[in-house]
Amino acid sequence: MKSTAGKTPGSTRISTWTVSMSRPLLTLVVAVWLILFANLPFWRTIWSGINGWSNGNPGFIASLPLFALMWTFILLSVLAWGRLTKLVLAIALLVSAAVSYFMSSFGIVIDSDMLTNVLQTDPAEVRELITARMLGWIFVVGVLPALLLTRVRITRRSMGRELAMKLASVVIAAACIGGIAMTEYQSYASLFRNHREIRLMLTPSNLVSAVHSYVRSEFKTPVKLEVVGADAHRIREVGVNRRPRLTVVMVGETARAANFGLDGYKRNTSPELAREGVLNFTEVSSCGTATAVSVPCMFQDVGRDEYKPEYAKNREGLLDVLQRAGVGVLWRDNNSGCKGACDRVPTDDVSHLNLADFCANGECHDDALLSGLQDYINSIKDDTLVVLHMKGSHGPFYSKRYPATYGKFTPVCDSSQLDQCSRQSIVNAYDNSLLYTDHVVAETLRLLKHNQASFDTALIYLSDHGESLGEGGVYLHGLPYAMAPKEQTHIPMVIWLSEGIKDHDGIQGQCMAALENQPWSQDNLFHSVLDLMAVQTSVYRPELDMFHTCKAVNQASVMSVDSAARIN
Incomplete structure (x- = not known):
C-alpha cells in the first residue's frame, strides 16, 4: 500500500x-x-x-x-x-x-x-x-x-x-x-x-x-414481416340483414385464478360479474409468466408450444388478420404497451390522460379505458373489435391499482417492498385490486348490454399471467415457465355473449356452460375471436375455437360466390 x-x-x-x-x-x-x-x-x-x-x-x-x-x-x-x-x-x-x-x-x-x-x-x-x-x-x-x-x-x-x-x-x-x-x-x-x-x-x-x-x-438479421391469414375475409350471408358485431377483449394484468371469486376463492372478489350472468372458465393457463411474452403470444395463432419471442415484431397476429378481413380494430392501452400485438392497427394510449376522475400522480386507473368509449361506439358502422389492455393488479404496489373506495380488505401493504410487509396485508391489497378489476369488467359488460339494440355484442376477459404473493418466498411473476408455480400461470377468463350473437350463430348456452371446467388456455383466443367476428381464413383451427362444438348441428352460413371462390 x-x-x-x-x-x-x-x-x-x-x-x-x-x-x-x-x-x-x-x-x-x-x-x-x-x-x-x-x-x-x-x-x-x-x-x-x-x-x-x-x-x-x-x-x-x-x-x-x-x-x-x-x-x-x-x-x-x-x-x-x-x-x-x-x-x-x-x-x-x-x-x-x-x-x-x-x-x-x-x-x-x-x-x-x-x-x-x-x-x-x-x-x-x-x-x-x-x-x-x-x-x-x-x-x-x-x-x-x-x-x-x-x-x-x-x-x-x-x-x-x-x-x-x-x-x-x-x-x-x-x-x-x-x-x-x-x-x-x-x-x-x-x-x-x-x-x-x-x-x-x-x-x-x-x-x-x-x-x-x-x-x-x-439484433439478429431482420426478417420480413410474416403474413398470417392472407386469405382472411368476413363471411357474407345471402339474404340476411344482421346487426354489426362489436366484441371487446379485455386483457387483464397479473390476475391469478387462485384469488378470483368466481373461481371459488374464499373472498368474493368478483361480486359484480357474478350478477351479470357470465361464463366463467376455471382451468385456463397463460402462454407465459410475463406481459412481454403472454400478450403477443395470445394474439398469435401458433400457441404456446410453438411461439417464439421474435414473433412479437416479425409475425402478424389476430388484429392484423381481422383488419385485413375488413373488421374495424382499436387497441386502448392503460399499461406498458401491446408488446408488438397492435403495431399495425389504430391505438389509443389512455395511461397518461389528464382525467380528473380516474388519473392522478401520473397514473390512471382502469376506468379510464371506458372514457369516451361510447362516443367511439356511436361512430361504428361495421363489425369491430376493441381491445382494452388493463393495468389490473400490476405489482408490486398493488394498493395503487385501485381507487380508495375499493379498499375493502384491510390492512394493506402500502409499499413496493413486499418482503417487508405481512403476507396478509399483501393479499389484502391484491384482492382489492381484483375487486376493482371486477368492477371495470362489469362496467364494460353493461356498456355492451346498453348497445345491444345496435350491435351483436360479446366480451372476453382474460389475464395475461398470474402472480406470486409470497408463496415459498416468491413474489411477482416472470419465472421461467417450466419452474413457475401455478399461481403465475393459472389465470381467470370470463366470456359474455349477447342473445343476438347466440341466436345468430346458434351457440347453445347450456353447452358452453358445460365447458366451464374444461382445460383452456390463451391458445384458444385467436381462433375463438375469428369465429365471433365471422372471419374465415385457412389458419383458423376449429379444434381451438371455444364456440365451435357448441353451435347448432350443421349450423352453416351461406356465402357469396366470390367468398367461396376465395376460400377454394
Missing part, C-alpha cells in the same frame, strides 16, 4: 492511498466480493438443495464456493481487458448489486424473458420499485466496492506478459472447475438436475447469459 500526504495553505491535511494489484488478482478480489455478498439467494437455494450439513459429503460442500468463485472469475476475466478492467469490474459490481436486491426481495430469477420484461417496464413502474432500502443495498454491495476500485493501481506489465498472466489464471481456474467436476460429478449432476433454477441465480453469470440471449434475439 502506498500513502501520500500533503498540505495546502489554509486547508486541512489530505491523505490518499492506493493499493497495487495485478489485473488477475483484482479480478479475483471482485469475484470473491460478488460470491460473498451479491449471491445470497443463490446460496440459500444451494444449501436447501443439498440438505445442508446433513448432506453427508463434506468434500462436495467445501467445493461449492470454490466452483462458484472460479466460474465467476473466468467470466469476469473474459469481460475485463486492458485499461477497461476497472470500469468493467465497477459495472459488474453495480449491476450485480441491483440484481441481487431484486432476487433477494422478490424471489425472482434472471433469464432473457425477465430481462425483456424489465426493459419494457414503463417509467411509472420503475419509480415504484425505487426505495430507500434498494438504494441502500446497491450502495453497500455495489457502489462502495466500486469506489474502492478507484484506489487500486494496476501493476504495469508488457502486453505479452499481461496476456500470459490472464491466460494462465483462466487455465488454472478452469482446471479447478474440471477437477471438482471429475471428483464430485454425481453430486453436481444431481444438484443441477433437480434444481435447474440454480444456473439462473448465480450473479453476474445469470445476467450475462440473459443479455447475450436478448441481444442475439433483438
Whole structure:
C-alpha cells in the first residue's frame, strides 16, 4: 500500500492511498466480493438443495464456493481487458448489486424473458420499485466496492506478459472447475438436475447469459414481416340483414385464478360479474409468466408450444388478420404497451390522460379505458373489435391499482417492498385490486348490454399471467415457465355473449356452460375471436375455437360466390 500526504495553505491535511494489484488478482478480489455478498439467494437455494450439513459429503460442500468463485472469475476475466478492467469490474459490481436486491426481495430469477420484461417496464413502474432500502443495498454491495476500485493501481506489465498472466489464471481456474467436476460429478449432476433454477441465480453469470440471449434475439438479421391469414375475409350471408358485431377483449394484468371469486376463492372478489350472468372458465393457463411474452403470444395463432419471442415484431397476429378481413380494430392501452400485438392497427394510449376522475400522480386507473368509449361506439358502422389492455393488479404496489373506495380488505401493504410487509396485508391489497378489476369488467359488460339494440355484442376477459404473493418466498411473476408455480400461470377468463350473437350463430348456452371446467388456455383466443367476428381464413383451427362444438348441428352460413371462390 502506498500513502501520500500533503498540505495546502489554509486547508486541512489530505491523505490518499492506493493499493497495487495485478489485473488477475483484482479480478479475483471482485469475484470473491460478488460470491460473498451479491449471491445470497443463490446460496440459500444451494444449501436447501443439498440438505445442508446433513448432506453427508463434506468434500462436495467445501467445493461449492470454490466452483462458484472460479466460474465467476473466468467470466469476469473474459469481460475485463486492458485499461477497461476497472470500469468493467465497477459495472459488474453495480449491476450485480441491483440484481441481487431484486432476487433477494422478490424471489425472482434472471433469464432473457425477465430481462425483456424489465426493459419494457414503463417509467411509472420503475419509480415504484425505487426505495430507500434498494438504494441502500446497491450502495453497500455495489457502489462502495466500486469506489474502492478507484484506489487500486494496476501493476504495469508488457502486453505479452499481461496476456500470459490472464491466460494462465483462466487455465488454472478452469482446471479447478474440471477437477471438482471429475471428483464430485454425481453430486453436481444431481444438484443441477433437480434444481435447474440454480444456473439462473448465480450473479453476474445469470445476467450475462440473459443479455447475450436478448441481444442475439433483438439484433439478429431482420426478417420480413410474416403474413398470417392472407386469405382472411368476413363471411357474407345471402339474404340476411344482421346487426354489426362489436366484441371487446379485455386483457387483464397479473390476475391469478387462485384469488378470483368466481373461481371459488374464499373472498368474493368478483361480486359484480357474478350478477351479470357470465361464463366463467376455471382451468385456463397463460402462454407465459410475463406481459412481454403472454400478450403477443395470445394474439398469435401458433400457441404456446410453438411461439417464439421474435414473433412479437416479425409475425402478424389476430388484429392484423381481422383488419385485413375488413373488421374495424382499436387497441386502448392503460399499461406498458401491446408488446408488438397492435403495431399495425389504430391505438389509443389512455395511461397518461389528464382525467380528473380516474388519473392522478401520473397514473390512471382502469376506468379510464371506458372514457369516451361510447362516443367511439356511436361512430361504428361495421363489425369491430376493441381491445382494452388493463393495468389490473400490476405489482408490486398493488394498493395503487385501485381507487380508495375499493379498499375493502384491510390492512394493506402500502409499499413496493413486499418482503417487508405481512403476507396478509399483501393479499389484502391484491384482492382489492381484483375487486376493482371486477368492477371495470362489469362496467364494460353493461356498456355492451346498453348497445345491444345496435350491435351483436360479446366480451372476453382474460389475464395475461398470474402472480406470486409470497408463496415459498416468491413474489411477482416472470419465472421461467417450466419452474413457475401455478399461481403465475393459472389465470381467470370470463366470456359474455349477447342473445343476438347466440341466436345468430346458434351457440347453445347450456353447452358452453358445460365447458366451464374444461382445460383452456390463451391458445384458444385467436381462433375463438375469428369465429365471433365471422372471419374465415385457412389458419383458423376449429379444434381451438371455444364456440365451435357448441353451435347448432350443421349450423352453416351461406356465402357469396366470390367468398367461396376465395376460400377454394
